[in-house]
Amino acid sequence: MTKKVGLLTAGSDCPGINAAIRGFGKAATSTYDMQVIGFRDGFEGLVKNNTMNLNGSALSGILTLGGTILGTSRAVPNSMMENFEPVDRTQDAINTYHANNLDALVCIGGKETQSVGLILKEAGLNIITIPKAADNDVPGTDQTIGFDTAREIATEAIDRLHSTANALHRIMIVELLGANSGWLTLGAGMAAGADVILIPEIPYDTAKITEAILKRNRSGKNFSLVAVAENARSKELNAFIERSRRMNEKLRSGEERAEVEAQLDRIKKQYANQTLLLSSKLEEATKLTTRITILGSLVRGGTPSAADRLFANQMAEKSVRMISEGQFGRMVCFSKGEIGSVPLEDVAGRTKPIPLDHSWIISAHQVGTCLGDDFELPIA
DSSP states (O other): OOOEEEEEEOSSOOTTHHHHHHHHHHIIIIISOOEEEEETTTHHHHHHTOEEEOOHHHHTTOTTOOSOTTOOOSOOGGGEEETTEEEOOHHHHHHHHHHTTOSEEEEEESHHHHHHHHHHHHTTOOEEEEEBOTTOOOTTOSOOBTHHHHHHHHHHHHHHHHHHHHHHTOEEEEEEOOSSOOHHHHHHHHHHTOSEEEOTTSOBOHHHHHHHHHHHHHTTOOOEEEEEETTOOBHHHHHHHHHHHHHHHHHOOHHHHHHHHHHHHHHHHHHHOOHHHHHHHHHHHHOOOEEEEEOGGGGGOSOOOHHHHHHHHHHHHHHHHHHHHTOOSEEEEEETTEEEEEEGGGTTTOOOOOOTTOHHHHHHHHTTOBOSSSOOOOOO
16 A cells, blocks of 8 residues: 655754655656655644655756755744744644654754654654754764755855955954854865864863964964854853852752752853954954854755765655665664664654764864864974
8 A cells, every 4th residue: 555654854953854755756656656745843743644646847946956845944933933922732732643644744943843853753644854963963973964065055154254364364254054063164164274163172271272263373373364253152151051050059949949940051152152252352362353254054055965965865766765665663774884874762852962072073183273172282
């Protein structure tokens, strides 16, 4: 009997999603004789039963397109905003699944999608997820759809700023996506030869950064390139948060402690983005004009790289095979050079920071890149 499967794209957009939609639709219909429907605008479409057919004509000409033909949103069924209040619409999503007589639902998305996928799996639905994220922050997989293109765009942007920094003798600060991890910033920063790279995993010391820039000046290099993740934070802010947290644990208990923890998390989010403050401090300390370029969502758009198109197609084709083999409740992943899958329980609600012993961090230190920490090259 022909299987009927649903497909949606959730969270932020990134390059390669349409390539995944195309790969999934073609493999499902051509090789496995499945019927495929898409849900518009992420989980909102699932909750509201807003569908579109993903037939041959719908899949034509989308391989090189950025964005997603299905549309997307950051809404999740268990906390959808209605009249400015979060409402649990999980049951509506379940009802839509059954109303369409689906045999499986594939969700392409980031960290939040993995958590929703687990909720729907535990409700008895046949769920498979495919990870996408421009900043590569989904756990359980070495790489996500969209990361290669985002890194290329960010690298080219830093490359272009190099000549301006050199000509005008400036410190050029480039802020990149990286709310929880520094994969994009570190990868693009190293590829472009940034002099300073600041990531969330390593709280930075402004004095160390200043020292590195002044050292370059003394050697005749009167400009510097700084790549900084949006949520990189200083040691001072980190120490303040940790001191406050320890004091809270010591002085309070129960609901009071939970309330203060929530306040500390809000403070952390509010002040984690210190790029403007960093710029001001560096300009004052070095006497060099400092300028900030915020790439933000720019790295999410445009034509996906060849590598991302190929990768998205492989991930999508794997998900179709998993449906055929009855492997549900899992996320497609890329690990140790191979496409595989992991249980949603292993990835839902988790993050993927860069390990401090990762080869990228070691390489950055070895070539003399300042990461704002206390590392010093060993004396030969």
